[in-house]
Amino acid sequence: MSRAADGAQPPAGAAGEREPVLALSGVRRAYGEHVVLDGVDLEVRAHEVVALIGASGSGKSTLLRTANLLEPIDDGVIRLAGRDISDPRVDADAVRARIGAVFQHYNLFPHLSVLDNVTLASRLVHRTPKAEAERRGQELLASIGLADFARAYPDRLSGGQQQRVAIVRAIATGPELLLLDEVTSALDPELVGEVLALVRSLADGGTTILMATHEMAFARDVADRVVFLDGGRIVEQGPSRQFFAAPREERTRAFLARVLPG
Numbered sequence: 001m002s003r004a005a006d007g008a009q010p011p012a013g014a015a016g017e018r019e020p021v022l023a024l025s026g027v028r029r030a031y032g033e034h035v036v037l038d039g040v041d042l043e044v045r046a047h048e049v050v051a052l053i054g055a056s057g058s059g060k061s062t063l064l065r066t067a068n069l070l071e072p073i074d075d076g077v078i079r080l081a082g083r084d085i086s087d088p089r090v091d092a093d094a095v096r097a098r099i100g101a102v103f104q105h106y107n108l109f110p111h112l113s114v115l116d117n118v119t120l121a122s123r124l125v126h127r128t129p130k131a132e133a134e135r136r137g138q139e140l141l142a143s144i145g146l147a148d149f150a151r152a153y154p155d156r157l158s159g160g161q162q163q164r165v166a167i168v169r170a171i172a173t174g175p176e177l178l179l180l181d182e183v184t185s186a187l188d189p190e191l192v193g194e195v196l197a198l199v200r201s202l203a204d205g206g207t208t209i210l211m212a213t214h215e216m217a218f219a220r221d222v223a224d225r226v227v228f229l230d231g232g233r234i235v236e237q238g239p240s241r242q243f244f245a246a247p248r249e250e251r252t253r254a255f256l257a258r259v260l261p262g
């Protein structure tokens with residue numbers, strides 16, 4: 001008997017397709033006359049890794065900031081797991097508790113130990129008991145080889161180590177989505193690899209990630225999909241290998257010619 005016939009399978013075309021984790025439609029953001037996001041439509045599905053690329057000033061950071069409500073939008077809708085979070089009545093803190101975010105400059109709290117940095121949101125926002133939060137925090141620190149630094153303060157760590165702590169801090173509460181904004185661009189070149197390796201392992205483990213990056217080889221190798229922004233608009237997007245191997249748009253080709261070596 002086929003699975004469909006025994007009734008164990010939902011009928012084809014049923015609402016089995018899950019909502020995207022994040023969905024932007026018609027998102028617009030302007031500073032005065034300067035339109036920074038100009039009608040952006042973008043979806044990120046569960047377990048997908050999406051890389052945002054584009055020249056400096058193309059709107060990548062602004063887009064990420066709108067997604068966790070650090071930046072208001074002038075028009076459009078943003079949905080998290082199907083729910084409109086751009087409605088001004090939405091509790092922004094409750095939304096941010098579901099989204100992990102790491103920005104360019106590692107922003108650990110200098111007056112808290114490494115372990116307290118990692119466990120703070122679990123304890124304060126999610127009300128996880130201290131012992132449980134610390135057990136999870138220790139596991140996360142061990143996973144990035146920094147268990148011995150749990151009681152140290154962030155200034156004892158290198159920039160790459162601090163950024164890795166910032167990343168595990170962002171995933172400590174099991175967020176539905178991880179936003180990464182140029183997480184390696186403030187680092188010395190020799191420290192970039194260790195941070196990218198951590199992002200790669202999260203991607204391999206199924207974390208849903210939307211990341212802005214200038215690291216083209218990384219975007220090609222790790223992202224499922226690449227989105228090219230220019231002047232606040234999505235010019236082109238596609239599966240990452242295809243995107244880099246055969247860009248369709250002239251503007252994409254011109255951008256890649258500028259940023260890719262050779």
Ligand SMILES: Nc1ncnc2c1ncn2[C@@H]1O[C@H](COP(=O)(O)OP(=O)(O)OP(=O)(O)O)[C@@H](O)[C@H]1O
Nearest residue numbers: 031036054055056057058059060061062063182212
């Ligand atoms: N608070 C603000 N007030 C005015 N203009 C802003 C503000 N924030 C960003 N902008 C402008 O919006 C544009 C897009 O900036 P954004 O930081 O999103 O670009 P980006 O693609 O992330 O650039 P980069 O790669 O350099 O980080 C830029 O022209 C920037 O100057």
